[in-house]
Amino acid sequence: MSVAGWFIVLLALVGANLPFVNQRLFAVIPLNLASKPHGEAKKNAWIRIAELIVLYLVVGTLGFMLEARAGNRFDQGWQFYAVTFSLFVVFAFPGFTYQYLVKRR
Template sequence: MNTSLSSSLVIVVALLAASLPFFTERVFGLIRLNSKKSVWLRLLELLVLYFVVGALGFLLESNAGNRFPQGWEFYAITACLFIVFAFPGFVYRYLRKSAD
């Protein structure tokens, strides 16, 4: 897999994973709860998915053969970008007016 395709794959997976906690009442889209998910559980799920997408990116970068060391700046920027990717799901869940 070339680097352009792997970069695009990581971005698409990040877009989907960032909105997943807000689009479904299931934890990670798999585990059904008896009650509604709280905001804190959604944020915890968002944090775990951030690390899962980061691990996928790390795996694809290592597979390409040239893994580069990253500083704190990289992680700060990617965390902020992941939060921006979660914005559509947040708007859908909390800010959208219902059509009652």
């Protein structure tokens, strides 16, 4: 696998976990979140899912640009997108675990 391929895999790993490791939209835009009783405000799960989908599209677009730049861009069917989105969701598991399954004191 070339350096560009490993770069896309690493970018997908970071992009998949980005919605879960912070409380900002795309880690940049602060959201006006209602505070909970303990003073911690959290993003809605639907916002995280929407971020995950948008980041999948961004990483996929960057991957296609790198593939086209290499000179051999291949047409893909729906199976390719189903598998890569599933892989993107699997990459998001560490961030999901950190956000929803790790107990904090």
